[in-house]
Amino acid sequence: MNARFGNGTDHAMAAIASARRAVAVERWSSIGLDVEVVPLAALSAIAQPWSALAARAVEPNVFLEPAFTMAAMPIFGDGAQAGLIWSQSSPRELLGLFPIRIEHWRYGLPLPVLTGWTHPFAPFGVPLVHRDVAEPVVSAWLDHISQDASLPSLMLLPYVCDDGGFATVLDGVLARRGCATASFDRHQRALLAPGEDRAGYIERAIAIKQRRELARKWRRLQDLGAAEIVRAIEPADVLAQLDEFFRIEASGWKGRVGTAAARDDDIRRFMAEVVSTLVPRDQATIRCLKVGGKAIAAAITLNSGNTAWGWKVAYDESYARFSPGVQLLVHLTQDMLADTTIVQVDSTATANHPMIDHIWRERRTMSDRLIAVKPHTMIPFSLVSGLETLRRRGRDGAKALREHLRSRHRPDNSVTRAGAAADE
Secondary structure (H helix, E strand, C coil), X not given: CHHHHHHHHHHHHHHHHHHHHHHHHHHXXXXXXXXXXXXXXXXXXXXXXXXXXXXXXXXXXXXXXXHHHHHHHHHHCCXXXXXXXXXXXXXXXXXXXXXXXXXXXXXXXXXXXXXXXXXXXECCCCCEEEHHHHHHHHHHHHHHHHXXXXXXXXXXXXXXXXXXXXXXXXXXXXXXXXXXXXXXXXXXXXXXXXXXXXXXXXXXXXXXXXXXXXXXXXXXXXXXXXXXXXECCCHHHHHHHHHHHHHHHHHCHHHHHCCCHHHCHHHHHHHHHXXXXXXXXXXXXXXXXXXCCEEEEEEXXXXXXXXXXXXXXXXXXXXXXXXXHHHHHHXXXXXXXXXXXXXXXXXXCCCCCXXXXXXXCEEEEXXXXXXXXCCCCCCCHHHHHHHHHHXXXXXXXXXHHHHHHHHCCCCCCCCCXXXXXXXX
């Protein structure tokens, strides 16, 4: 009886939300929309409407919120722009934000592509679109690209969640417009999405034998000194924990191959700015596993709305036999399960990750979307898709070689090789 009542309530709420969206679409359609393209740096002048849009996005994206984007812009924003969709009401309201960069050459040809702007520290490329008027906003953006001769006919959107709210809207709009589209690098990455059944998630996800082994290793850690998970709140403590992260990461394989954040002053300042800005807003958390007061593992999570992202994690390889990365992840998972405001946590991990895939059992399907917004008179879309496939095969081959070389610098121990992967 209760279940039937719950389902009826859910249907009623969905119907109300749908009716509200229909009213909103009619309202904005009658008011009209304006589209402009501005340099990414110009967004600092519209931080307030930008933040309001981020809070109402059809799909949250912390990497496109003002604090994160403006911190990243000096390092990764060269040549980047943003397509802005405004209401024509008074006062006007920001309803869409599409960060872009124009690639004038691709595949060794003068074939321009309008690429969604992202970077190595932002592995999620869904643009910000107001949830109540998502379809009109996406349509307005595609109309603008079609009508602006200075913009390429091809658009590439990286790191789109195929089963997310934005992709659902985009697919519907593209189908109605008859736009050719193709997906590349489709993969699934670990996601924590417990739904209503949060109690017992850890017990269901991790086999009893593995839980006992982790408990044994935790007791061995306690023999070395008091083992605890520390979450800083005060600004000074937060920055101190971030320094611990930098130290731990630099001590491992990333330090040996020269990719640790601490080795680059610009990256270090960028991360410090992001964390120090987002922590007071409850949008960032650093957790450290400490033994006898010494940090041996650290993890940084970010969140926007009902979604969180596992941003960075590192562990001290000299403690690898205790699986510090796994120990910290289990505690982090318990914290996320206890916070009912968080609906899902994106691991941002690679596909088939040897550690997190065995703890977070849900999956998020990601891909890069190539779209022919307007017909290209010189090269058919099928040929462009083939060129894109070849380009990615070459890139993947080079990446596999780099990973092979890097693997020689990583520890090889018996943490089920999961602890060794915790730093990726």
